[in-house]
Amino acid sequence: MTRFNQTEAMLLERAATKISGTVDGLLISARDALTKAGSWKDEVRIDVWLSNPYSGTRCARLLHGVPSPRFWATPAKNNVLMPAKDVIYFFGGASRAERLKASLPDMNTEEELEQWLMCFSSTRFEDQLIRALIESAGDFSTRVPHWSKELVHLEIARLASEIDRHAWFTKQGSMTLANAAPVWRPSSHK
Numbered sequence: 001m002t003r004f005n006q007t008e009a010m011l012l013e014r015a016a017t018k019i020s021g022t023v024d025g026l027l028i029s030a031r032d033a034l035t036k037a038g039s040w041k042d043e044v045r046i047d048v049w050l051s052n053p054y055s056g057t058r059c060a061r062l063l064h065g066v067p068s069p070r071f072w073a074t075p076a077k078n079n080v081l082m083p084a085k086d087v088i089y090f091f092g093g094a095s096r097a098e099r100l101k102a103s104l105p106d107m108n109t110e111e112e113l114e115q116w117l118m119c120f121s122s123t124r125f126e127d128q129l130i131r132a133l134i135e136s137a138g139d140f141s142t143r144v145p146h147w148s149k150e151l152v153h154l155e156i157a158r159l160a161s162e163i164d165r166h167a168w169f170t171k172q173g174s175m176t177l178a179n180a181a182p183v184w185r186p187s188s189h190k
Helices: 003-017 023-037 084-091 093-101 110-119 127-143 149-170
Strands: 045-049 070-073 079-083
Touching (some): 045 084, 079 084, 084 093, 084 149, 110 149, 127 149
């Protein structure tokens, strides 16, 4: 296990001790909330019970100083509201893509994919990035002709979720093609 993986495992374990219940239960609640809402905006929140009371009035992070799920207090001392996507982005691990895929709407046309990319997240995807992702869908269709449009669009949505997670991790409210480069670059720009 690399030092990075050890640190990540330690942070995940530490965060898990701060919540009541299981991480799997939290992930299922987050996926269900995203599916029901049809978007991954910050306003899609789930109730989370903490092990220790929290009564602050400001947004806090589950792990202070570490990109981890944000939360806001509720009138109940141990109950907080946490953005569903934060839960999946932080705790999802290898199953993150599958959990997010379950919450995607059907996108059979490029117009539906484009509309989804424009408003699926609180992170604003700039026009150039959206165009590059749509062009990438066309490239996928050419390279893998046996894939259906829906499967190609799911792959683009997966890429968009990785870009969105990068934005969440780095606290960026807007993503350009250049800002997305650490996670994804279109084949014509590599």
